[in-house]
Amino acid sequence: MWRLYAAYGRENAGNAVLGTVMALLSRATGLVPALLLGLAIDAVLLGTRPFTLPLVPETWIPTTAAGQLWLAVAILVGATVLGAVGSWLQNYGWNRFAQNIQHRLRTDAYERLQAQDRTFFDQSRTGELLSVLNNDVNQLESFLTDGVSSFLRLVALVVGVGLVMLSLNPWLALVSLTAVPVLAVFTALFVRRIQPKYASMRASVGDLNARLENNVGGIEVIKTEHAEAYEAGRVREASQSYYDTNWDAIRTRITFFPGLSVLSGLSFALTFAVGAFWVLNGPPTPFTRTVSPGAFVTFMLYTQQFIWPLAQFGQIVNNYQRARASSDRVYALLEAEPSVADPTDPVEWPVVDGHIEYDGVTFAYATDEDDDASPVLRDVSFSVSPGDTVGIVGPTGSGKSTLVKLLVRLYDPESGAVRIDGHDVRDLSIEQLRRAVGYVAQEPFLFYGTVRENIAYGTFDASDAAVERAARRAAAHEFVQNLPDGYDTTVGERGVKLSGGQRQRIALARTFLKDPAILVLDEATSHVDTETEAIIQRSLRDLAADRTTIAIAHRLSTVKDADTILVLEGGRVVEQGSHDELLAENGLYANLWRVQAGDIEDLPESFFEAAIARRAAIEGGGETD
Numbered sequence: 001m002w003r004l005y006a007a008y009g010r011e012n013a014g015n016a017v018l019g020t021v022m023a024l025l026s027r028a029t030g031l032v033p034a035l036l037l038g039l040a041i042d043a044v045l046l047g048t049r050p051f052t053l054p055l056v057p058e059t060w061i062p063t064t065a066a067g068q069l070w071l072a073v074a075i076l077v078g079a080t081v082l083g084a085v086g087s088w089l090q091n092y093g094w095n096r097f098a099q100n101i102q103h104r105l106r107t108d109a110y111e112r113l114q115a116q117d118r119t120f121f122d123q124s125r126t127g128e129l130l131s132v133l134n135n136d137v138n139q140l141e142s143f144l145t146d147g148v149s150s151f152l153r154l155v156a157l158v159v160g161v162g163l164v165m166l167s168l169n170p171w172l173a174l175v176s177l178t179a180v181p182v183l184a185v186f187t188a189l190f191v192r193r194i195q196p197k198y199a200s201m202r203a204s205v206g207d208l209n210a211r212l213e214n215n216v217g218g219i220e221v222i223k224t225e226h227a228e229a230y231e232a233g234r235v236r237e238a239s240q241s242y243y244d245t246n247w248d249a250i251r252t253r254i255t256f257f258p259g260l261s262v263l264s265g266l267s268f269a270l271t272f273a274v275g276a277f278w279v280l281n282g283p284p285t286p287f288t289r290t291v292s293p294g295a296f297v298t299f300m301l302y303t304q305q306f307i308w309p310l311a312q313f314g315q316i317v318n319n320y321q322r323a324r325a326s327s328d329r330v331y332a333l334l335e336a337e338p339s340v341a342d343p344t345d346p347v348e349w350p351v352v353d354g355h356i357e358y359d360g361v362t363f364a365y366a367t368d369e370d371d372d373a374s375p376v377l378r379d380v381s382f383s384v385s386p387g388d389t390v391g392i393v394g395p396t397g398s399g400k401s402t403l404v405k406l407l408v409r410l411y412d413p414e415s416g417a418v419r420i421d422g423h424d425v426r427d428l429s430i431e432q433l434r435r436a437v438g439y440v441a442q443e444p445f446l447f448y449g450t451v452r453e454n455i456a457y458g459t460f461d462a463s464d465a466a467v468e469r470a471a472r473r474a475a476a477h478e479f480v481q482n483l484p485d486g487y488d489t490t491v492g493e494r495g496v497k498l499s500g501g502q503r504q505r506i507a508l509a510r511t512f513l514k515d516p517a518i519l520v521l522d523e524a525t526s527h528v529d530t531e532t533e534a535i536i537q538r539s540l541r542d543l544a545a546d547r548t549t550i551a552i553a554h555r556l557s558t559v560k561d562a563d564t565i566l567v568l569e570g571g572r573v574v575e576q577g578s579h580d581e582l583l584a585e586n587g588l589y590a591n592l593w594r595v596q597a598g599d600i601e602d603l604p605e606s607f608f609e610a611a612i613a614r615r616a617a618i619e620g621g622g623e624t625d
């Protein structure tokens, strides 16, 4: 945790120094009233000693009792004002320091999160990640503003008060100060008990957040499946678990604080008893030093001044423990190394010809457990010449989307290589690679914002005319114009205010605008009606004409004219060729074609047997061959 503060606080250390110095100053001024009161009681009210003040020249001290009292009042007011200014500057320094760290830590943690690969996100829960970026980062800030500054004040107080008391009467001071080690031991016991409780509390907050986030995202399914009661139960369960872990920590905490107060009170009573005895009966043997009534009052005021804040020490330790639990989680995020990262020395790759080559590619998704997952792609090899269009077809779950995700490095292959223009994609800068490849995902994601912003996403400097041109080519312009505010209509979160087909056309327009060298379409028109599809296909054909294109399709007619069609089954390329060649081969493709043409009667029995076996394998999570 301190490493984190040191790394993020260095730049802004001036404010921390200001806060620290001012904390010491304001505490020092806090020592003045009790000392002054004791001196004034003895010198002015009881007249048992001359009126002298530390650090004040004797010539400044009036000779009359009234004058001395006025001087005392003036010093009291001066110390109070100085203390207030010091306290303001202390708060200013510490808050600036802490807010700055919070801001930079949050933005860094976010950037780190964003740099993670898809596998990280596949295996994380969104609510938990949000909880790290929000709650945990805030916890680290609040420990700095409340915890560290209180701790500094406390140290200044104990040291200052301790020194003055020791100089007044070391033995009586020791009686008061016995509280310090006792409280320290008591606090250490508290820390040992509370630490694991805070760790489980943070974990259950993460669980609860993840559940809530998931449910808000899936509200439509909850409603259509009439699962409100079920989900309310699951949220109740997660909230109950948070309640239980929190309550467990609270119980320890609320027992600890009164315990501290009792110890502090006992120490106060002990100092009072010994001090009063000393004043009344003179020094007990073997001590010789007397205690005047004024010094006794100073002692009692100081004891009170430091004993009660000492009881706050528990609160500081409490905050510290919470901040430590948070820092562990923030660290885990900051230190997570993405497996898909930029190469240290990316190859220069200025011209994109668009020659794509998959060479013996095998890939398996990571599993939560450490056991070996079965590969989703097995020894896949093919190549696409520059400017060609390759269609990829195959049964659901055969690995089509996975195949193209490797091209844009959402994942890296386990073995084999994916190359563009002869360069392994792992040797290219990720930015350059993703600028070169336009990828329209199966379920396009729209951001909360306007239609225009969503089309221009990634090509942020595009003119309105270019946005409109792209929308026309994606057959989106007409429906966008009919929206209440045209291109300035807000699409809702994830684009919920648009239909699936409309979202798909906005995503296509985004890619038309980007005008990439290589085009990857993952069932980019699956949500639109056949008429709209025909319009988009025409535009896509224009777009694909002069660039390498990979198009995944369930509707075979959309890839019928591709230069090559790859047929995937169980993660392997089982057939490859043009539409006519594949029909002539009379294999899986030919059968799929017959299905789509409605010629089910002509299909051989072996096709159905294989399809049923495939379904069983996919649904059972097993292998398909």
Ligand SMILES: Nc1ncnc2c1ncn2[C@@H]1O[C@H](COP(=O)(O)OP(=O)(O)OP(=O)(O)O)[C@@H](O)[C@H]1O
Pocket: 122, 365, 366, 376, 394, 395, 396, 397, 398, 399, 400, 401, 402, 403, 442, 618
């Ligand atoms: N993120 C993931 N983590 C683990 N397994 C995954 C992940 N994504 C896909 N899979 C699995 O990988 C296999 C291939 O999935 P993929 O999406 O590539 O198939 P597809 O051929 O594109 O299917 P569809 O035609 O239904 O879109 C499936 O068995 C699927 O369950």
